[in-house]
Amino acid sequence: MKMKKTNLIAALLMLTGLNTFAQTEKKPMAQLINDEFKFAADQYKVLAKNIPAGKTPQTFENGKPVNYDIKWWCSGFYSGSLWYIYEQTKDASIKQEAEAALKVIEPNQTYTGNHDLGFMMYCSFGNAYRLTGKPEYKAVIQRSSESLATRYRPVVKSIQSWNKSKYWECPVIIDNMMNLEMLNWTSDNGGDKKFKEISVIHANTALKNHFRPDFSSFHVVDYNPQTGEVIKKATWQGAANCSAWARGQGWALYGYTMMYRFTKDETYLKQAIGIAHFILNHPNLPADKIPFWDFDAQGIPFAKRDASAGALMASALLELAQYTTGNEKTEFKSAAETMIYSLSSSAYHAKLGENGGYLLMHSTGAYPLNSEIDVPLIYADYYYLEALARYKKWYL
Numbered sequence: 001m002k003m004k005k006t007n008l009i010a011a012l013l014m015l016t017g018l019n020t021f022a023q024t025e026k027k028p029m030a031q032l033i034n035d036e037f038k039f040a041a042d043q044y045k046v047l048a049k050n051i052p053a054g055k056t057p058q059t060f061e062n063g064k065p066v067n068y069d070i071k072w073w074c075s076g077f078y079s080g081s082l083w084y085i086y087e088q089t090k091d092a093s094i095k096q097e098a099e100a101a102l103k104v105i106e107p108n109q110t111y112t113g114n115h116d117l118g119f120m121m122y123c124s125f126g127n128a129y130r131l132t133g134k135p136e137y138k139a140v141i142q143r144s145s146e147s148l149a150t151r152y153r154p155v156v157k158s159i160q161s162w163n164k165s166k167y168w169e170c171p172v173i174i175d176n177m178m179n180l181e182m183l184n185w186t187s188d189n190g191g192d193k194k195f196k197e198i199s200v201i202h203a204n205t206a207l208k209n210h211f212r213p214d215f216s217s218f219h220v221v222d223y224n225p226q227t228g229e230v231i232k233k234a235t236w237q238g239a240a241n242c243s244a245w246a247r248g249q250g251w252a253l254y255g256y257t258m259m260y261r262f263t264k265d266e267t268y269l270k271q272a273i274g275i276a277h278f279i280l281n282h283p284n285l286p287a288d289k290i291p292f293w294d295f296d297a298q299g300i301p302f303a304k305r306d307a308s309a310g311a312l313m314a315s316a317l318l319e320l321a322q323y324t325t326g327n328e329k330t331e332f333k334s335a336a337e338t339m340i341y342s343l344s345s346s347a348y349h350a351k352l353g354e355n356g357g358y359l360l361m362h363s364t365g366a367y368p369l370n371s372e373i374d375v376p377l378i379y380a381d382y383y384y385l386e387a388l389a390r391y392k393k394w395y396l
Helices: 002-015 029-048 077-089 092-110 117-132 135-149 174-188 194-209 246-263 266-280 307-322 326-344 378-395
Strands: 056-061 064-068 170-173 220-223 230-234 363-366 371-375
Touching (some): 029 077, 077 092, 077 117, 092 117, 117 135, 117 174, 135 194, 170 174, 174 246, 194 246, 307 326, 307 378, 326 378
Antiparallel strands (some): 056 064, 363 371
């Protein structure tokens, strides 16, 4: 009986976000954001020391830095994070490192081997161009959009995500919504209008085939490339084919919010709002609003969290709140605030010089593959910094 009572108490503490992760007293948001960017500048100088020439940082695991080749889908997040930090701190050494990181990944502009060019080149060169206006950065973005567009499959009406393998014929994953931002931006900034047309067609196809009636998303939809028919709906990183992989829901939320920004199509806004309600009203979302790695993961409330999903959702919700009014606007902004405060607390936030130089702890990359479990991840930092920057710009 005593053991059962102890387990029950532990479960309740996990669900309320009050377990061993200590909650800190809230700072005013303006002070928190200012402090976080100053901290990030110092912490990323630690991270920079752990990156070999020609590589990009991914995580810090088992006491060792993990860095990957520039073709890895996360290669743009380091430079992108540095640009966010530079924007707020004006630290010249951070800018220098951001520029150096761009040169490392610049060859990716002609890469056509995956659908991740938006992550790789827009998060990096997009922020660089936004802050500097250098025409050479814009040219890289435009060339990257041309490369990404080569993966568009007219019969499927989608951009193919991964290449054909023994598992898939023409897979399209929900993450791919994020890469549409670069295509939209390029068309709206002097590029070929076909890029935006492709992004709209892709978003509409995903709207038709990726979502369930409750607005949750499948991770992977595999298509017959000859007929465009759906072969199967499955997962690669989620708990099950029918589950709601947390970061996937975040990609969907961010993606359709972004599509509304570029098109003002109310269909996309309605979808984004529906996804937001699915996330925020889910009975398995903890009180601190940092989700478990999958909303249907086994072992909840003891399942691993995914800080990267929380950071991504916070950033998306802050933008969605810009397009809504009344109670919904308040709900989305308040939820994002809770996520930011949670991520900035000792529950998820690293100390200076620790965590391999990354800002956030407790992310989950691909749990079913036993890959990157309960570790820092570069894209968790990126979307956390983006959320902080967005809050400052829009709400302070």
